[in-house]
Amino acid sequence: MIVRRKRFKFHPKFYALAVFAGLVIIGLLVLFIPGRSWGVTSSSGMMLNLDVKTAIIRKEECVAIEKYDQLMYIAGEGDTVNEGDTLAWVLKWGYSEDMLQSVLMLENEIYDEQMRQLDGIEDGELAALDAGIDEVKHLIRACIMTGEGEDLQLLEQRLCAELAKRSAYLRDKVYATETLTALYREEEIRNTQFEQWRSTIAATTSGRVSFYFDGFEQALNADKLDILTSELLASAIKGNKEGSSSDDEMSLLYRIVEPNTWYCAFLTNAADPVRLVKGQEYSVVFDGYSGSTYRGVALEAKVSGKKVVNILQINSDIGDFIGVRSIKAAISAQVSGVEVNTESIQFEKGVPYIVLADGNNTRIEIEVYAVDGSKAIVRAKNARDTLVSGQKYVKERVSNFTRIKEKLGL
Numbered sequence: 001m002i003v004r005r006k007r008f009k010f011h012p013k014f015y016a017l018a019v020f021a022g023l024v025i026i027g028l029l030v031l032f033i034p035g036r037s038w039g040v041t042s043s044s045g046m047m048l049n050l051d052v053k054t055a056i057i058r059k060e061e062c063v064a065i066e067k068y069d070q071l072m073y074i075a076g077e078g079d080t081v082n083e084g085d086t087l088a089w090v091l092k093w094g095y096s097e098d099m100l101q102s103v104l105m106l107e108n109e110i111y112d113e114q115m116r117q118l119d120g121i122e123d124g125e126l127a128a129l130d131a132g133i134d135e136v137k138h139l140i141r142a143c144i145m146t147g148e149g150e151d152l153q154l155l156e157q158r159l160c161a162e163l164a165k166r167s168a169y170l171r172d173k174v175y176a177t178e179t180l181t182a183l184y185r186e187e188e189i190r191n192t193q194f195e196q197w198r199s200t201i202a203a204t205t206s207g208r209v210s211f212y213f214d215g216f217e218q219a220l221n222a223d224k225l226d227i228l229t230s231e232l233l234a235s236a237i238k239g240n241k242e243g244s245s246s247d248d249e250m251s252l253l254y255r256i257v258e259p260n261t262w263y264c265a266f267l268t269n270a271a272d273p274v275r276l277v278k279g280q281e282y283s284v285v286f287d288g289y290s291g292s293t294y295r296g297v298a299l300e301a302k303v304s305g306k307k308v309v310n311i312l313q314i315n316s317d318i319g320d321f322i323g324v325r326s327i328k329a330a331i332s333a334q335v336s337g338v339e340v341n342t343e344s345i346q347f348e349k350g351v352p353y354i355v356l357a358d359g360n361n362t363r364i365e366i367e368v369y370a371v372d373g374s375k376a377i378v379r380a381k382n383a384r385d386t387l388v389s390g391q392k393y394v395k396e397r398v399s400n401f402t403r404i405k406e407k408l409g410l
Helices: 012-032 097-117 124-146 152-173 178-197 222-227 230-238 319-323 400-408
Strands: 034-040 042-066 070-073 086-091 198-202 207-210 250-269 281-286 294-298 302-304 307-314 326-341 346-348 351-355 363-372 375-380 392-399
Touching: 042 207, 042 222, 042 230, 042 319, 042 363, 042 375, 086 250, 097 152, 097 178, 124 152, 178 198, 207 319, 222 250, 230 250, 230 307, 230 326, 250 319, 250 326, 281 307, 326 363, 326 392, 351 392
Parallel strands: none
Antiparallel strands: 034 392, 042 250, 042 326, 070 086, 086 198, 207 250, 250 307, 281 294, 281 326, 294 307, 302 307, 326 375, 346 351, 351 363, 363 375
16 A cells, blocks of 8 residues: 655745744843843942921920829920929819909918018118019000010019019018017918818929920820821821820820020921931921021931931030921931942832842932932941942843934934
């Protein structure tokens, strides 16, 4: 039996199409699979300038007391006080103004009797005390009539202090007649009655006192910086009040603030590589205080959600910022470090890093001091990592199609 072999027919169109398809696939792979370009780190410097909205955070102790009827301030807003100093008098429910007025009227009666005893006697020290009292009274009248000058509450406190000095001097100077002795005894009784309705509020520690509250004192305090979130900081910057953390039976009365250590905090985007670098010193000029430049040292920046919490510690007198929460600020610094290409910076969970071209593709987490166009000044975030001038790094990921276009000048 003869077996005939089938002749294989050659179809040139089929093979041409197959070859063409293969070339297209290879071409696409060559053109669009990313390649890499490389850069070499160098030492460089740059000026950083940031305009931000900040929140002031203080190291402060807040004191609350039971609900009260009336309050008489003894210390003034921003006064420096020591532990035990009297800050205010709290007048309990049921207190009447007549009680205080009766004490004041009796003090005037005692003064008139003392002056009758001194009739015709010249006393230079007493004249000086009287002049001091008259001066403060004049300032009070001017403040009431014009609304200008010193704070009325502070003036009233000065007047009370001057009157107390004169009263103590006259008691020591003037002989206690039978009439004066009786008046002194009556004054003691009325003061005792008055004290039953009045309790003294004393400073629990030393520092700067403030009676102003904005609702953030409990949550936004220096002892809670480690747990500060971007949401809380954003609320403080916007001025959305948190409200008092005291219960319904208590009322916040005063704060004692550490005057020489305070903080300025602001937010940046987690997708933005620039953030404060721990230990770096920055200059801070607050809006409305252009004549004063503060120095702040950065704490470690912390990623919180889609934001980064940046905090500067300022070690200088707090001044007006004892009562300020939200304020704009210009932050600047002349920085130096390792220069890399901006496009080499990548992120993981908001933390920037670069990749070294060392054969192992070593990833180095970085802190970014400043960015100017394609240049960024950085340093290694972790002490175990080495990032110095002269190291090769992955500059950017680019397609071969881009490379070909560049070579062709397209």
